[in-house]
Amino acid sequence: MPTSVKRCQALQHKLIIPPPRLQQREAIVKHAVSKLLLTEAEDPSTRVEGLARQVANATAGYVARDISNLCRQAVLRSLRGSPTGYAENDSKELMERLEKLVLHFEDSLQTTQPSQQLEFESIRPAKRWADVGGYESVKQVLQRFMRLATSETPLRLGIKPPSGILLYGPSGCGKTAMALAMIGESTCNVMNIRGSELFSKYLGETEARLRRLFQAARAAAPCIVFIDEVDSIAAKREWSSIESGGPALRVLSTLLNEMDGVHDTSGVAVVGCTNQLDKIDDAIVRPGRFDKLVEILLPSADDRTGILQVLAQKSPLSSDVDIDTLSKVTEGYSGAALEKLFREAGLAALRSSRDAATLSMDDFDTALARMHI
Ligand SMILES: Nc1ncnc2c1ncn2[C@@H]1O[C@H](COP(=O)(O)OP(=O)(O)OP(=O)(O)O)[C@@H](O)[C@H]1O
Ligand SMILES: [Mg+2]
Known part of the structure; x- marks a missing residue:
């Protein structure tokens, strides 16, 4: 709106109408x-x-x-294809x-797509907890966080809801998958962005985008801001070299500021993922910003069993495949590696017969031999 119009006294009140809850x-x-x-x-x-x-x-x-x-x-x-003579009161x-x-x-x-989704992905992810195998205790922590962070009733005892949760750990262990499932299961709004996508080559544009992201989230509260690969916008100050230090520092301080703003306004929580916690600036993991850190390690034998069961729902196994045995021989495999194992086994099955409908233990043996873990 032109500033001349804004300045004139005719429009004295400003009423913000946020997207519907x-x-x-x-x-x-x-x-x-x-x-x-x-x-x-x-x-x-x-x-x-x-x-x-x-x-x-x-x-x-x-x-x-x-x-x-x-x-x-x-x-x-x-209505398509239904008879036209439709009695209104039937x-x-x-x-x-x-x-x-x-x-x-x-x-x-x-x-259909929401028209507001111009700059940031605001569609709730399709992932659900049922798509993530194992990691029961981590799932409980994440579910509890989500309940507290998005509760629309103020918490008792004057305790503020948590403002952020950061999932960290080795690559391929399901951080993104769990964050997506956590958001997918919730009923609040979501703004979803990758740290690397936020970066713009134009001076000052990244900071402006970050500010717009949080502004949109506040307008849509209760809302989760999901920033995958946080390390790319919140690198430790000494990690940014002198020449790239300027812009990177400004982005970092914008993020710190915006996260402080989140702490002051309820209804917005930030979920972050990174596989390089050591590269992230300490200020970002201070209480009040990402106040909960959750480490997601390589899956245990039980977790692997859970993941294999989830994978087996999409690729049926023949009766000679025992999931517990598979879980035992895949020590050190991440969720992503197990997914690859299934893919390799699927390819092996198709090589032996073009119309194979299930994966046999032989296919898994071939796949295991091809994996370099
Ligand atoms: N527990 C799990 N259950 C089912 N699938 C899983 C699990 N963990 C990982 N996967 C699958 O492995 C793949 C990689 O997982 P994901 O992208 O979540 O890893 P990540 O920890 O975010 O890795 P990075 O740090 O590299 O981003 C995904 O396709 C995901 O569906
Ligand atoms: Mg990830």
């Missing part, structure tokens, strides 16, 4: 669906409520217009249409 999205879906289905009937109302909750959960970051577009699209899809038919609508919402969600 979960309950608000639910109300918008309910309203839009009822209007589109032309129904005030009693019967389908509980079904509409269930549907509204489901859609609201999946549409973090969507604004009211996006949600009503999505509803229109789903209703239109569900509640049986309405129920059938609602059932169909649930399916069409899933399709429509795949093809």
Whole structure:
């Protein structure tokens, strides 16, 4: 808006309308669906409520217009191919249409994007806890953090919710996967960015982007800011060489400032991942910024069993494969290495027979011989 307009006294009040929260999205879906289905009937109302909750959960970051577009699209899809003579007050038919609508919402969600998602990925990841095997105690820590950080009711005893959690540990151990599952399972908004993507070659642009990221998150609170590969924007001060020191330092201090701001405003929490904790500046892991550090190490035998079970859901195993045995012989393998083992075994199975449907122990033996761990 031109500053001359802002300066004139005609517009004295500024009202910020943030993107809708979960309950608000639910109300918008309910309203839009009822209007589109032309129904005030009693019967389908509980079904509409269930549907509204489901859609609201999946549409973090969507604004009211996006949600009503999505509803229109789903209703239109569900109408396709149905008989035109539709009796308005026939509640049986309405129920059938609602059932169909649930399916069409899933399709429509795949093809629509929230309009606010201009700069930062704000779609909730599709990963769920069921996609992450093993690491039960780590999962519990992350679930507890998420509950505290996104609770909309103020915590008792004057304790502020945690402002950030940093997952660190060797590469391939599932840090990103767990962070995505943690966010995917929550119902709050999300801003998702990689440290390396945030970097811009233009002077001052990276800092500006960081500020816009946190600004957007505050407007969408409760919101999780997920920064993968934090090390690329929060390197230790002595690690940045003299010539690149200037910009890197400014980015670091912007991040520190913004994270302090997070501590003061509730409803925003930062989740970070790194495989180079030693390269990260100490100030960033101070309490009040990333106040919880979680180390994710190579999986134990039990964790490997869990991961293998998850992997086996996608690639069926033949009866001669024993997961416990596989877990024993894969000591030192990370989650990523186990995934590669399955891929190699799959390739071996396809080499022996083009229409192989399961992975046999022979395939795993071939794959194990090919792995260099
Ligand atoms: N516990 C696990 N259960 C299922 N899959 C896993 C697990 N751990 C890792 N994986 C799989 O291994 C791959 C690599 O994991 P991920 O990207 O999360 O590792 P990372 O710790 O973030 O590594 P980096 O530090 O290099 O970013 C992913 O495809 C992920 O799905
Ligand atoms: Mg990662």
